[in-house]
Amino acid sequence: MPLLVKRPIEIDELFLIALFTTIFYLHQKNRQRSLINVYESSDLRKGLKIIIDGAPYIITDFQFSKPGKGQALYRCKLKNMITGYTMDRTYRSGDKFEPANLHEAKMQFLYNDATGFHFMDTSTYDQVTLTPEQVGDAKNYLKDNMEVNVLFFNETPISISLPTFVELEVVKSDPGIKGDTATGATKPATLETGYTLQVPLFIEEGNILRIDTRTGEYVERVKTKG
Amino acid sequence: MGTCPSCLKEILIKRHLILKTLRQWFYDRGFIEIQTPVSSDTPIPEASIDLFEIKDEQPRTYLLPSPELYLKPLLCQGLKKFFSIGPAFRKKEKGRLHLPQFTMLEWYRAHADYTKLMEDCQGLILSAWKVVSQSNDPSLRYDNHIIDLSPPFEAITIHDAFTRYAGWDPISVRDEERFDKDLVFKIEPSLPRHRPVFLLDFPAWAASLSRLQEKNCQVSERVELFIGGIELANGFSELMDPEEQEKRFHYENKKRRHLGLTTLTIPSAFLSSLKGCPPSAGMALGVDRLVMLLTNSTHIRQVSL
Numbered sequence: 001m002p003l004l005v006k007r008p009i010e011i012d013e014l015f016l017i018a019l020f021t022t023i024f025y026l027h028q029k030n031r032q033r034s035l036i037n038v039y040e041s042s043d044l045r046k047g048l049k050i051i052i053d054g055a056p057y058i059i060t061d062f063q064f065s066k067p068g069k070g071q072a073l074y075r076c077k078l079k080n081m082i083t084g085y086t087m088d089r090t091y092r093s094g095d096k097f098e099p100a101n102l103h104e105a106k107m108q109f110l111y112n113d114a115t116g117f118h119f120m121d122t123s124t125y126d127q128v129t130l131t132p133e134q135v136g137d138a139k140n141y142l143k144d145n146m147e148v149n150v151l152f153f154n155e156t157p158i159s160i161s162l163p164t165f166v167e168l169e170v171v172k173s174d175p176g177i178k179g180d181t182a183t184g185a186t187k188p189a190t191l192e193t194g195y196t197l198q199v200p201l202f203i204e205e206g207n208i209l210r211i212d213t214r215t216g217e218y219v220e221r222v223k224t225k226g
Numbered sequence: 227m228g229t230c231p232s233c234l235k236e237i238l239i240k241r242h243l244i245l246k247t248l249r250q251w252f253y254d255r256g257f258i259e260i261q262t263p264v265s266s267d268t269p270i271p272e273a274s275i276d277l278f279e280i281k282d283e284q285p286r287t288y289l290l291p292s293p294e295l296y297l298k299p300l301l302c303q304g305l306k307k308f309f310s311i312g313p314a315f316r317k318k319e320k321g322r323l324h325l326p327q328f329t330m331l332e333w334y335r336a337h338a339d340y341t342k343l344m345e346d347c348q349g350l351i352l353s354a355w356k357v358v359s360q361s362n363d364p365s366l367r368y369d370n371h372i373i374d375l376s377p378p379f380e381a382i383t384i385h386d387a388f389t390r391y392a393g394w395d396p397i398s399v400r401d402e403e404r405f406d407k408d409l410v411f412k413i414e415p416s417l418p419r420h421r422p423v424f425l426l427d428f429p430a431w432a433a434s435l436s437r438l439q440e441k442n443c444q445v446s447e448r449v450e451l452f453i454g455g456i457e458l459a460n461g462f463s464e465l466m467d468p469e470e471q472e473k474r475f476h477y478e479n480k481k482r483r484h485l486g487l488t489t490l491t492i493p494s495a496f497l498s499s500l501k502g503c504p505p506s507a508g509m510a511l512g513v514d515r516l517v518m519l520l521t522n523s524t525h526i527r528q529v530s531l
Binding site for chain 1: 272273274276318319320321322323324402403405406407409410411414432433434450457460485486
């Protein structure tokens with residue numbers, strides 16, 4: 001290593017190093033501050049999305065309290081938008097919050113395989129993959145080419161939301177027992193997505209059913225096929 | 227605004243009856259009504275109150291969070307009993323019980339202390355309820371509780387309430403952050419709901435304008451009234467020592483700086499006006515909250531325009 005001169009570092013060199021480090025640090029800090037638009041405690045309200053410990057949370061319930069002559073307290077119920085975990089937090093005046101950068105995109109469901117569920121943006125042809133956990137119960141209603149809303153947190157897909165009603169075909173259902181017309185009598189039926197649910201006895205294989213994706217329940221028969 | 231127009235009409239009529247009764251109650255006892263300005267360039271420095279600044283006014287002028295600044299000095303002008311009903315302004319306070327602009331009743335008595343104020347509250351509230359309910363029945367329904375308004379109201383000291391419901395004593399341990407939190411989350415929910423309750427004898431540090439007890443200077447002669455979970459009124463025996471008051475104002479300003487609020491000019495005219503004042507007591511009551519209580523309304527917006 002012939003280029004390195006072995007000698008003690010001079011005091012003025014040390015000073016310069018310290019100076020540059022400080023300038024760089026302050027510059028970075030300032031950049032961060034100007035880039036991030038910050039919420040204050042008094043901005044908190046129901047529906048606001050903020051970042052806590054790096055994860056996006058939505059405020060599901062909010063209450064302002066202030067004891068006489070005391071500091072304001074901002075009580076929040078928060079829901080982690082990735083895990084669904086909920087928690088209570090109380091904030092005070094002077095606390096600052098980073099807004100969660102979230103946006104939704106309309107995407108088409110392509111297919112699922114061992115690597116996950118694949119979706120495509122129909123205008124940009126961008127493709128994203130979500131894990132079975134992120135898709136959750138929505139997997140019961142996903143069929144090829146179905147349009148869903150994919151929610152992104154900082155460009156990473158975190159969840160999907162479905163239309164309230166979807167129409168799916170019955171691929172397997174044993175015929176109802178004749179004469180059993182008691183009101184409310186049901187039987188199991190399996191849909192094209194593999195999802196099994198209770199349906200009225202008159203439903204046959206090949207029928208198209210309307211399903212409520214909020215409850216997972218049968219709503220009505222849309223048409224008989226075949 | 228209320229949720230339905232006809233409710234608003236009924237509430238406004240009841241609100242009028244309440245205001246009329248409050249005024250009459252004071253007139254009957256020899257009080258006079260004072261009108262105070264709603265702004266000043268030397269508001270009383272209080273750490274916990276964010277003020278609205280009036281744009282382009284020089285020197286910096288603020289909407290007042292209470293009429294205290296103008297009322298208290300009148301005690302030294304020889305006025306012995308007086309009250310005011312008017313708007314008060316507190317920035318960023320919005321919630322079920324808070325509006326940035328609300329209506330405050332404030333009254334003062336010379337040659338009296340906070341125990342007299344407690345008596346006043348009992349009389350005032352019961353008489354307002356009798357007029358609103360058009361009966362002599364002292365029981366009021368609020369938020370699914372029947373509240374018995376007949377005097378005397380219950381009274382619990384801060385020492386007893388905190389020892390009982392929060393497991394510590396803020397008189398001997400000074401922890402302002404914990405005090406606010408425990409007051410809201412532990413004490414208020416534990417207070418009896420079927421009776422009005424006075425919470426009294428606050429720690430000396432939690433009452434910037436209040437006189438301290440002679441027998442125990444750790445305790446201030448400050449009282450708050452809670453009915454049906456609503457903090458309705460706050461009052462105290464007035465501190466009349468200009469030097470001590472100035473020290474406390476500097477301390478409040480220090481806290482304001484710490485919270486990122488602008489520090490305020492020490493109101494020197496207010497301080498010098500305290501010299502030679504008789505021992506007195508003053509109380510403030512949230513009129514909108516009283517209307518909420520007496521009309522069984524859950525949100526303060528329902529009783530205000």
